[in-house]
Amino acid sequence: MAEIIDILLAEDEPSLGLIIKESLETRNFQVHLAKDGKEAFELYKSIDPKLLVLDVMMPKKDGFTLAKEIREEDETIPIIFLTAKSQTQDVVEGFTIGGNDYLKKPFSMEELIVRINNLLQRTRIQKKAEIISVGAYTFNFPKQQLQFKEEEPSLLTHREAHLLFHLIKNKNQVLDRSLILKKLWGDDDFFNGRSMDVFITKLRKKLKKDESIQIINVRGYGYKLIC
Numbered sequence: 001m002a003e004i005i006d007i008l009l010a011e012d013e014p015s016l017g018l019i020i021k022e023s024l025e026t027r028n029f030q031v032h033l034a035k036d037g038k039e040a041f042e043l044y045k046s047i048d049p050k051l052l053v054l055d056v057m058m059p060k061k062d063g064f065t066l067a068k069e070i071r072e073e074d075e076t077i078p079i080i081f082l083t084a085k086s087q088t089q090d091v092v093e094g095f096t097i098g099g100n101d102y103l104k105k106p107f108s109m110e111e112l113i114v115r116i117n118n119l120l121q122r123t124r125i126q127k128k129a130e131i132i133s134v135g136a137y138t139f140n141f142p143k144q145q146l147q148f149k150e151e152e153p154s155l156l157t158h159r160e161a162h163l164l165f166h167l168i169k170n171k172n173q174v175l176d177r178s179l180i181l182k183k184l185w186g187d188d189d190f191f192n193g194r195s196m197d198v199f200i201t202k203l204r205k206k207l208k209k210d211e212s213i214q215i216i217n218v219r220g221y222g223y224k225l226i227c
Contacts (some may be wrong), residue, residue, distance in 0.1 A: 003049065005120065006030045008049040010040035011082065012058045020053070023109040024116075037061025041069060049077070050123075051116060056083035056094070064097055071098040075144060076158060078119040080120055084106075091191040092198055098157050115186050122162060122184075134168050135210040135227050141165050148209045156206070159184065163199050167215065167225040177222035 007029050011017035015037070021031040032047055034040035038060040044052070052070065054063040067079055067221060080101040081094045094102050101115050138147045144161040145188045147153035156164065162184055167175055181188035181196060202224060206214045214226045 004028055004030050005051070006032065006047060006049045007051050007053060007116070008032050008034070008044055008047065009053045010034045010037060010058060010063065011053075011055045011220070012036055013055075020109070020112070024113070027113055029116075037066040039064065040066055044070060044073075051078045051119060052078070053080045053082060053112070053116070056081050057092075064093060065095050069095075069101060074157060075162060078123055078158065080112075080115060080119065090194050095159060095195045096198065098159075100158050102192075103186075109184045118186070132165075132168055134171070134225075135207075135213045137207065137210060137213070139164060141166065146206055154206060160199055160202060160206075163196070164203055167203070167223065169225055171225050174218050175223050180222065 005028065007024060009017060009020055009024075009031050011020060011033070012035055017033050017035065021033050024031045026185055032043055032049065033205065034043050034073075037058045040054070041061065052067075054066055056063040066163065067081075070079070072076065075098070078100045080103060081099050082103050082105060083090070083094075083165070084105045091102055091172060100119055103112060103115060130141070132141060136149055138153075139145075140147070140153070141161060144156045145153035146156055146164070161178070166180055166183075177193070177196075179187040181192050186190040204215050207215070212227060216224050218224055218225060
């Protein structure tokens with residue numbers, strides 16, 4: 001018998017919320033539906049969801065604010081934002097807060113289901129991954145921690161950890177920009193590309209204590225981690 005996976009859905013449009021809930025529950029998901037951000041946070045504390053699907057524009061508490069509060073409780077739970085907003089800064093803000101995926105309305109249920117399954121699969125892989133050395137750093141992928149020598153480890157976001165994992169696994173080779181965007185962001189469009197550039201900049205800052213490590217931009221192809 002297939003495992004039933006709990007998902008917290010926060011959506012203030014009643015009809016859309018019901019459609020998503022019913023569709024996901026035909027795929028072995030148990031969906032806990034909240035109509036606003038405040039209710040969603042209370043629901044989050046009372047259940048043990050494996051993934052969150054959050055509308056950005058909600059009454060009482062918007063999705064970004066809700067995600068910030070949840071990230072203080074759990075740095076690793078996957079978060080998908082649903083929104084009609086399409087400005088680049090909105091997309092970047094969502095990922096910077098700690099979102100793992102960003103789906104623009106209107107969307108197909110099949111696309112949402114594929115993205116949910118991809119995130120859950122990446123989370124399972126993350127839990128099985130081993131600790132990796134890169135230069136003078138130790139990268140604990142399961143815990144999303146990056147440690148320089150004997151210093152206190154710094155905590156990475158879910159997306160930072162996965163991007164660094166793929167860079168290290170392809171060390172001294174070009175990491176194809178389009179492929180990694182599709183794998184981690186779900187699409188290689190302009191907005192996601194800008195978001196990835198922000199995360200690359202963040203990783204460069206986090207790795208700057210070891211001068212032998214570089215993340216270089218290979219124009220027209222992608223990125224290469226040199227160590």
